[in-house]
Amino acid sequence: MKLLLVEDHPIFRVGVRQLVQQHWPTAAIREAGTLGEAMAAIRDCDFDLAVVDLNLPDTSGIEALSQMLRVAPATKVLVLSLNSESAYAQRSIQMGAAGYLAKDRAAKELVVALERILGGGRYISPALAEQLADQVSGIRKALPHEELSAQEYRVLVQLAQGQRVGDIASSMLLSPKTVSTYRSRVLEKLLLSSNVELTRYCQTHKLIEGV
Numbered sequence: 001m002k003l004l005l006v007e008d009h010p011i012f013r014v015g016v017r018q019l020v021q022q023h024w025p026t027a028a029i030r031e032a033g034t035l036g037e038a039m040a041a042i043r044d045c046d047f048d049l050a051v052v053d054l055n056l057p058d059t060s061g062i063e064a065l066s067q068m069l070r071v072a073p074a075t076k077v078l079v080l081s082l083n084s085e086s087a088y089a090q091r092s093i094q095m096g097a098a099g100y101l102a103k104d105r106a107a108k109e110l111v112v113a114l115e116r117i118l119g120g121g122r123y124i125s126p127a128l129a130e131q132l133a134d135q136v137s138g139i140r141k142a143l144p145h146e147e148l149s150a151q152e153y154r155v156l157v158q159l160a161q162g163q164r165v166g167d168i169a170s171s172m173l174l175s176p177k178t179v180s181t182y183r184s185r186v187l188e189k190l191l192l193s194s195n196v197e198l199t200r201y202c203q204t205h206k207l208i209e210g211v
Helices: 010-023 035-044 062-071 086-095 103-118 126-137 150-160 165-172 176-189 195-204
Strands: 002-006 028-032 049-053 076-081 099-102
Touching: 002 010, 002 035, 010 028, 010 049, 010 103, 028 035, 035 049, 035 062, 049 062, 049 103, 062 076, 062 086, 062 150, 062 165, 076 086, 076 103, 086 099, 086 150, 099 103, 150 165, 150 176, 150 195, 165 176
Parallel strands: 002 028, 002 049, 049 076, 076 099
Antiparallel strands: none
Protein backbone atom coordinates (compact mmCIF):
# COMPACT_ATOMS: atom_id res chain seq x y z
CA MET A 1 0.00 0.00 0.00
CA LYS A 2 1.22 3.49 -0.89
CA LEU A 3 -0.16 6.05 1.54
CA LEU A 4 0.14 9.83 1.68
CA LEU A 5 -0.20 11.36 5.15
CA VAL A 6 -1.09 15.07 5.03
CA GLU A 7 -0.91 16.62 8.49
CA ASP A 8 0.91 19.71 9.75
CA HIS A 9 1.41 18.52 13.36
CA PRO A 10 4.52 16.26 13.56
CA ILE A 11 3.40 14.50 16.74
CA PHE A 12 0.04 13.55 15.23
CA ARG A 13 1.81 12.37 12.06
CA VAL A 14 3.98 10.07 14.17
CA GLY A 15 0.89 8.60 15.84
CA VAL A 16 -0.89 7.94 12.55
CA ARG A 17 2.26 6.48 10.99
CA GLN A 18 2.70 4.08 13.91
CA LEU A 19 -0.92 2.91 13.72
CA VAL A 20 -0.62 2.28 9.99
CA GLN A 21 2.72 0.48 10.21
CA GLN A 22 1.49 -1.78 13.03
CA HIS A 23 -1.20 -3.16 10.72
CA TRP A 24 0.51 -2.72 7.34
CA PRO A 25 4.25 -3.20 8.02
CA THR A 26 5.16 -2.99 4.34
CA ALA A 27 3.19 0.20 3.67
CA ALA A 28 5.13 2.93 1.88
CA ILE A 29 4.20 6.14 3.68
CA ARG A 30 5.03 9.64 2.46
CA GLU A 31 4.34 12.68 4.63
CA ALA A 32 3.33 16.25 3.79
CA GLY A 33 2.83 19.17 6.15
CA THR A 34 1.16 21.57 3.71
CA LEU A 35 -1.18 21.43 0.74
CA GLY A 36 1.69 22.49 -1.49
CA GLU A 37 3.80 19.53 -0.35
CA ALA A 38 0.81 17.21 -0.78
CA MET A 39 0.16 18.43 -4.33
CA ALA A 40 3.81 17.90 -5.23
CA ALA A 41 3.69 14.38 -3.78
CA ILE A 42 0.56 13.30 -5.66
CA ARG A 43 1.98 14.65 -8.92
CA ASP A 44 5.07 12.55 -8.28
CA CYS A 45 3.43 9.29 -7.18
CA ASP A 46 0.16 7.36 -7.55
CA PHE A 47 -1.06 6.76 -4.00
CA ASP A 48 -3.63 4.14 -3.05
CA LEU A 49 -4.86 6.24 -0.16
CA ALA A 50 -4.38 9.67 1.42
CA VAL A 51 -5.10 10.50 5.05
CA VAL A 52 -5.69 14.23 5.10
CA ASP A 53 -6.13 16.87 7.78
CA LEU A 54 -7.95 19.73 6.06
CA ASN A 55 -6.66 22.39 8.47
CA LEU A 56 -3.29 23.10 6.86
CA PRO A 57 -1.02 26.18 7.04
CA ASP A 58 -1.54 27.12 3.38
CA THR A 59 -5.24 26.33 3.12
CA SER A 60 -8.21 25.34 5.23
CA GLY A 61 -11.43 23.44 4.81
CA ILE A 62 -12.68 21.47 1.85
CA GLU A 63 -10.56 23.39 -0.67
CA ALA A 64 -7.62 21.14 0.18
CA LEU A 65 -9.76 18.10 -0.57
CA SER A 66 -11.09 19.60 -3.79
CA GLN A 67 -7.66 20.49 -5.14
CA MET A 68 -6.13 17.12 -4.27
CA LEU A 69 -8.94 15.17 -5.90
CA ARG A 70 -8.77 17.36 -8.98
CA VAL A 71 -5.14 16.35 -9.48
CA ALA A 72 -5.51 12.72 -8.36
CA PRO A 73 -9.18 11.68 -8.68
CA ALA A 74 -8.36 7.97 -8.30
CA THR A 75 -6.76 8.44 -4.88
CA LYS A 76 -9.05 7.48 -2.00
CA VAL A 77 -9.06 10.14 0.71
CA LEU A 78 -9.84 9.70 4.40
CA VAL A 79 -10.39 13.09 6.01
CA LEU A 80 -9.15 13.51 9.57
CA SER A 81 -10.67 16.57 11.19
CA LEU A 82 -10.99 18.45 14.46
CA ASN A 83 -14.54 19.19 13.40
CA SER A 84 -17.04 16.52 14.47
CA GLU A 85 -20.09 18.23 12.96
CA SER A 86 -22.14 16.02 10.64
CA ALA A 87 -22.49 18.84 8.08
CA TYR A 88 -18.72 18.98 7.65
CA ALA A 89 -18.57 15.24 7.15
CA GLN A 90 -21.42 15.37 4.66
CA ARG A 91 -19.71 18.05 2.58
CA SER A 92 -16.44 16.14 2.56
CA ILE A 93 -18.17 13.01 1.27
CA GLN A 94 -20.07 15.04 -1.33
CA MET A 95 -16.78 16.52 -2.53
CA GLY A 96 -15.42 13.03 -3.12
CA ALA A 97 -13.80 11.86 0.11
CA ALA A 98 -14.01 8.14 0.78
CA GLY A 99 -14.26 8.63 4.52
CA TYR A 100 -14.42 11.12 7.36
CA LEU A 101 -13.08 10.65 10.87
CA ALA A 102 -12.91 13.10 13.76
CA LYS A 103 -9.41 13.28 15.21
CA ASP A 104 -10.56 12.39 18.71
CA ARG A 105 -11.73 9.02 17.31
CA ALA A 106 -8.59 8.29 15.30
CA ALA A 107 -6.87 6.05 17.86
CA LYS A 108 -9.91 3.75 18.03
CA GLU A 109 -11.27 3.91 14.49
CA LEU A 110 -8.44 4.75 12.07
CA VAL A 111 -7.50 1.17 11.21
CA VAL A 112 -11.14 0.15 10.74
CA ALA A 113 -11.70 3.18 8.50
CA LEU A 114 -8.65 2.42 6.36
CA GLU A 115 -9.58 -1.25 6.01
CA ARG A 116 -13.07 -0.36 4.85
CA ILE A 117 -11.86 2.22 2.34
CA LEU A 118 -9.14 -0.07 0.96
CA GLY A 119 -11.85 -2.70 0.54
CA GLY A 120 -13.82 -0.36 -1.70
CA GLY A 121 -16.22 1.05 0.87
CA ARG A 122 -16.70 4.37 2.61
CA TYR A 123 -16.36 5.25 6.26
CA ILE A 124 -17.86 7.67 8.75
CA SER A 125 -18.05 7.00 12.47
CA PRO A 126 -21.28 5.57 13.93
CA ALA A 127 -21.96 8.81 15.82
CA LEU A 128 -21.73 10.91 12.66
CA ALA A 129 -23.76 8.35 10.71
CA GLU A 130 -26.56 8.70 13.25
CA GLN A 131 -26.54 12.49 12.90
CA LEU A 132 -26.74 12.22 9.13
CA ALA A 133 -29.55 9.66 9.36
CA ASP A 134 -31.54 12.02 11.56
CA GLN A 135 -31.15 14.76 8.96
CA VAL A 136 -32.16 12.54 6.04
CA SER A 137 -35.19 11.16 7.90
CA GLY A 138 -36.38 14.64 8.78
CA ILE A 139 -35.86 14.28 12.51
CA ARG A 140 -33.47 17.24 12.30
CA LYS A 141 -34.28 20.09 9.93
CA ALA A 142 -31.48 20.98 7.53
CA LEU A 143 -29.65 24.20 8.28
CA PRO A 144 -29.45 26.86 5.53
CA HIS A 145 -25.82 26.12 4.63
CA GLU A 146 -26.58 22.40 4.29
CA GLU A 147 -28.86 23.20 1.35
CA LEU A 148 -26.22 25.10 -0.62
CA SER A 149 -24.76 23.53 -3.74
CA ALA A 150 -21.21 22.21 -3.53
CA GLN A 151 -19.84 25.23 -5.42
CA GLU A 152 -21.80 27.70 -3.29
CA TYR A 153 -20.50 26.03 -0.14
CA ARG A 154 -16.90 26.26 -1.34
CA VAL A 155 -17.33 29.98 -2.01
CA LEU A 156 -18.98 30.45 1.38
CA VAL A 157 -16.10 28.89 3.30
CA GLN A 158 -13.39 30.70 1.36
CA LEU A 159 -15.09 34.06 1.79
CA ALA A 160 -15.41 33.36 5.52
CA GLN A 161 -11.66 32.74 5.60
CA GLY A 162 -11.07 36.21 4.22
CA GLN A 163 -10.10 35.25 0.68
CA ARG A 164 -10.72 37.69 -2.16
CA VAL A 165 -13.03 36.96 -5.07
CA GLY A 166 -10.12 36.88 -7.51
CA ASP A 167 -8.20 34.36 -5.42
CA ILE A 168 -11.27 32.17 -5.03
CA ALA A 169 -11.86 32.28 -8.77
CA SER A 170 -8.28 31.18 -9.39
CA SER A 171 -8.43 28.26 -6.96
CA MET A 172 -11.79 27.07 -8.30
CA LEU A 173 -10.90 27.63 -11.97
CA LEU A 174 -13.84 30.02 -12.39
CA SER A 175 -14.21 33.62 -13.51
CA PRO A 176 -14.48 36.35 -10.85
CA LYS A 177 -17.95 37.15 -12.20
CA THR A 178 -19.10 33.59 -11.56
CA VAL A 179 -17.71 33.65 -8.02
CA SER A 180 -19.49 36.95 -7.39
CA THR A 181 -22.73 35.35 -8.57
CA TYR A 182 -22.21 32.46 -6.15
CA ARG A 183 -21.52 34.97 -3.36
CA SER A 184 -24.81 36.75 -4.07
CA ARG A 185 -26.71 33.45 -4.01
CA VAL A 186 -25.09 32.43 -0.72
CA LEU A 187 -25.93 35.73 0.96
CA GLU A 188 -29.52 35.47 -0.27
CA LYS A 189 -29.99 31.85 0.83
CA LEU A 190 -28.47 32.46 4.26
CA LEU A 191 -30.34 35.76 4.70
CA LEU A 192 -27.09 37.67 5.19
CA SER A 193 -25.98 41.04 3.89
CA SER A 194 -22.18 41.16 4.12
CA ASN A 195 -18.98 39.13 4.33
CA VAL A 196 -18.72 40.02 8.01
CA GLU A 197 -22.09 38.40 8.71
CA LEU A 198 -21.09 35.48 6.50
CA THR A 199 -17.91 34.93 8.52
CA ARG A 200 -19.83 35.13 11.78
CA TYR A 201 -22.31 32.56 10.46
CA CYS A 202 -19.50 30.14 9.60
CA GLN A 203 -17.91 30.59 13.00
CA THR A 204 -21.22 29.98 14.76
CA HIS A 205 -21.83 26.77 12.82
CA LYS A 206 -18.18 25.62 12.98
CA LEU A 207 -17.76 25.52 9.22
CA ILE A 208 -14.15 26.68 9.44
CA GLU A 209 -11.56 24.21 10.72
CA GLY A 210 -10.10 25.08 14.09
CA VAL A 211 -12.82 27.63 14.99
